[in-house]
Amino acid sequence: MLDIQKIRADFPILSQKVNGKPLVYFDNGATSQKPQIVIDAIAQYYQEINANIHRGVHTLSQLATDAYEVSRGKIQNHINAKHAHEVIFTSGTTHGINAVANGFASLLKVGDEVLVSALEHHSNIVPWQMLCERTGATLKVIPMNEKGELIQSEYDT
Numbered sequence: 001m002l003d004i005q006k007i008r009a010d011f012p013i014l015s016q017k018v019n020g021k022p023l024v025y026f027d028n029g030a031t032s033q034k035p036q037i038v039i040d041a042i043a044q045y046y047q048e049i050n051a052n053i054h055r056g057v058h059t060l061s062q063l064a065t066d067a068y069e070v071s072r073g074k075i076q077n078h079i080n081a082k083h084a085h086e087v088i089f090t091s092g093t094t095h096g097i098n099a100v101a102n103g104f105a106s107l108l109k110v111g112d113e114v115l116v117s118a119l120e121h122h123s124n125i126v127p128w129q130m131l132c133e134r135t136g137a138t139l140k141v142i143p144m145n146e147k148g149e150l151i152q153s154e155y156d157t
């Protein structure tokens, strides 16, 4: 069983009270809180090896590049990706989905359909809307019922 107090203790920001109550934070889709081990790693990076990656020949740049690529490999294992180069770092979800959507621009044409669900955050709707406007493809939205569930019969083929 998960020891919630032990997990909470890893996140220093959760030790404070907000409105007189222990902080409970749910807005992880927008910004996730960082455990102490991540805060320490970020501080150590800036204190010891901060430099440009993949385009410097000096020592710090080499160290930063190595650390960057080691983290790519760790994420590859974590998400079970076949190749490390499948892991691409972006500034966030909106940036990432725009990159994917733009990659489809030359492949879509009038008559094609792009399917999204009514449950998506704007970051997973607007890039597809813009792609459809550019290419003439049609955006279809899977509706949800009053319980917030997707209505599967609406998108069965």
Ligand SMILES: Cc1ncc(COP(=O)(O)O)c(C=O)c1O
Binding pocket: 029, 030, 031, 091, 092, 093, 094, 095, 121, 123
């Ligand atoms: C649920 C959810 N998904 C996606 C996003 C978009 O994330 P990003 O800011 O990384 O583009 C947000 C941002 O607020 C969000 O709250």
